[in-house]
Amino acid sequence: MRDLQHVAIIMDGNGRWANARGLPRSMGHRRGVEAVREAVRAAGELGIQYLTLFAFSSENWRRPEAEVEELMGLLKHFIRRDLAELHKEGVRVRVIGERENLSSDIRALLEEAENLTRDNQRQTLVVAFNYGARDEVARAMRRVAAKYAAGEVELEGLTAEYLDEHLDTAGIPDPDLIIRTSGELRLSNFLLWQAAYSEFVFLPCLWPDFDRKAFEEAIADYFSRDRRYGGLSREIAS
Structure with a gap:
């Protein structure tokens, strides 16, 4: 889509959706997976090349063990059911986040998804899993520091662009638009570095209710704005 290459979504509200209906939180998460499928499909049909979904944060481990196990399941x-279809549709899967403390079976599934789809070019689905933006920047800094200590880069080369190349999102354009559902008005440690000039749309709907109509409304809101990147608006500049 013209001028909208990358959309990132903070998928929030599964638990509240279930609570409002007198259902266990697990049902909200399961309905949320259906919303994920719809979002991926809609993004592809709308010509959005990069879609990033905040699937599981590094802070989510604090949730009850049974809920964490449900999310892992x-x-x-999702990967076992949907990976073949994503591959068939030309979707490349990219996973960002810390993997060292994940179980071996989860790591293997994530690697399988990436390896199978790595040559696909129609669309890139970025899954932020066990992800925290501060941790991402800290890990990138450690990589950069190691290269500096090894003499691979001079002090003058330690630029913002150089650090960007060592983030989990290296090679992925910064998000043009970040959507958050559930009415919360915060980033929650998501893509802090990359969101420097992103536009934000905060939707009142809970994630399981997110559909193509809500997606299109968020996009329409985005296109109603004048992105200046620190410069003048088009009206003033003219």
Whole structure:
């Protein structure tokens, strides 16, 4: 889509959706997976080349053990059920986040998804899993520091662009638009570095209710704005 290459979404509200209906939180997460499928499909049809989904944050480990196990099971189910279809549709899967403390079966599934789809070019689905933006920047800084200590880069070369190349998102354009559902008005440690000039749309709907109509409304809101990147608006400049 013209001028909208990358959309990132903070998928929030599964638990509240379930609570409002007197259902266990697990049902909200399961319905949320259906919303994921719809979002991926809609993004592809709308010509959005990069779609990043905040699937599981590094802080989510603090949730009850049973809920964490449910989320891990849903991830496994999603990959096993949907990976072949994503591959068939030309979707490349890219996973960002810390992997060292993940179980071996989860790491293997994530690597399988990436390896199978790495040559696909129609669309890139970025899954932020066990992800925290501060941790991402800290890990990137450690990589850069190691290269500096090894003499691979001079002090003058330690630029913002150089650090950007060592983030989990290296090679992925910064998000043009970040959408958050559930009415919360915060980033929650998501893409802090990359969001420097992103536009934000905060939707009142809970994630399981997110559909193509809500997606298109967020995009329409985005296109109604004048992105200046620190410069003048088009009206003033003219």
